[in-house]
Amino acid sequence: MITIRKLEERLLELFSSGRLAGTVHTCIGQEACAVGIASALDLDRDIVFSNHRGHGHYIAYSDDVEGLIAEVMGHPDGVCGGIGGSQHVQLRNFYTNGIQGAGAPIVVGMALAEKLKGTGSVAVVNLGDGTFGEGALYEAMNIASLWDVPMIFSVEHNRYAQTTPFELQHAGDLSGRGEAFGIETHRLDGMDVHAVAEAASGAVARARSSMRPQLIFMETYRFAPHSKGDDFRDRSEIERYRQRDPINLLARQAGLEAQVGEIEAEVKERLDGIVHRLSEDRP
Ligand SMILES: Cc1ncc(C[n+]2csc(CCOP(=O)(O)OP(=O)(O)O)c2C)c(N)n1
Ligand SMILES: [Mg+2]
Known part of the structure; x- marks a missing residue:
């Protein structure tokens, strides 16, 4: 968790000094x-499909x-040769896509393929609350439940x-959206690893x-702006969550x-x- 925190802070510094290519969204x-989610996965076979805020994942x-x-940084030693950038990262069974909600139907297909192959793999799609405004998410929930797809x-x-x-x-309760499709839902404090x-x-x-x-619904908060400087949130609210x-x-x-x-x-x-x-080694 400290590695992720410090990495994100460093990326914001690098962005401010003009050394990053493209944009960043920190977590x-x-x-x-x-x-917490990664700790529960079998990293040799499970699949993770992240979103625009994917560095921590x-x-x-x-x-x-x-x-x-x-x-x-757009460097050729990057995981995707420096051409994918922050939102297009792929390694082994890890993928990202910056289009909100796009990962959900893709993961339904990936997890279904794993089920048909009998690998025992589970696939995770990472989503934000704002992404509950995307219709594709509800189509994905429907088929995942209807076809018994092993995904989170x-x-x-x-x-x-x-x-x-x-x-x-959003009208209504966000955490109950999965249950409307018969998806078992786990609600928890996302600040407690x-x-x-x-x-x-x-x-x-x-x-x-x-x-x-399954749906895991975590209550959390982002301390930094959405991306770099765009933040209109109440300062006292941010301070409260920082506690x-x-x-x-x-x-x-x-x-x-002490450590x-x-x-x-x-x-x-x-x-x-x-x-x-x-x-030093910038081409
Ligand atoms: C289809 C689509 N519409 C708009 C955007 C622009 N956009 C990027 S992140 C974001 C907000 C996402 O909010 P949320 O799902 O809550 O995730 P968070 O940023 O809070 O992690 C928007 C509107 C996008 N990436 N994809
Ligand atoms: Mg959000």
Whole structure:
């Protein structure tokens, strides 16, 4: 989680100094969602299909910090040769797509293919609350449930789509949308990595054994702007959520508060080395 946090902060710095190609959407504040879900997967066979805010999902899946930074810098050592950028990252069974909701029907097909091949794989699609405005998501939920597809709808409810609060976009209860299609739903605190890991491990096991889709609905918050500077949220609201910082929460739970600084320093050294090498070696 600290690696993801520090990587995202570094990407924002690199963006400000004009060293990134394209855009970035950071997941600062949402690290527990990415790490908790990845901890429940069998990374040799399960599939992850991420969205525009996918750096944390990718690092939790691969720990490929260098491949991601290089990719976002447009460097040929990037995981996709520096031509995909932040929103088009692919490695082994990890994919991203920046079009909201596009991953959902694709994952239905991927997970169905795995079911037909008998591999026992489960596929996860990462979604934001704003993406509940996309019709393709409901078509995906319908077929996933109707055809018993072993997949997880992983929802990070950070309360906003860009700067629009969810209450101004959606009528009714977002967390119950999957249940309308008969999809078992797990609601939890997305700031608590243990809660996410526990719910995800149960949901993944159920999807694998019963072939029934599952929905994990995580209440979370993003501390940084949607992308770089576009933020109209109330400062006091951001401050309130910062009190529930998932890294501090985990450090407290684990009694590791004294070690956080040390881990941050190690991560910083790793990032410094990578950025230095990529900057020197720029083609
Ligand atoms: C189909 C489509 N429409 C609009 C956009 C532009 N866009 C990118 S992210 C975003 C908001 C997404 O909100 P949410 O699903 O809540 O995810 P979050 O950014 O909060 O993680 C929008 C409108 C897009 N990428 N795809
Ligand atoms: Mg959102």
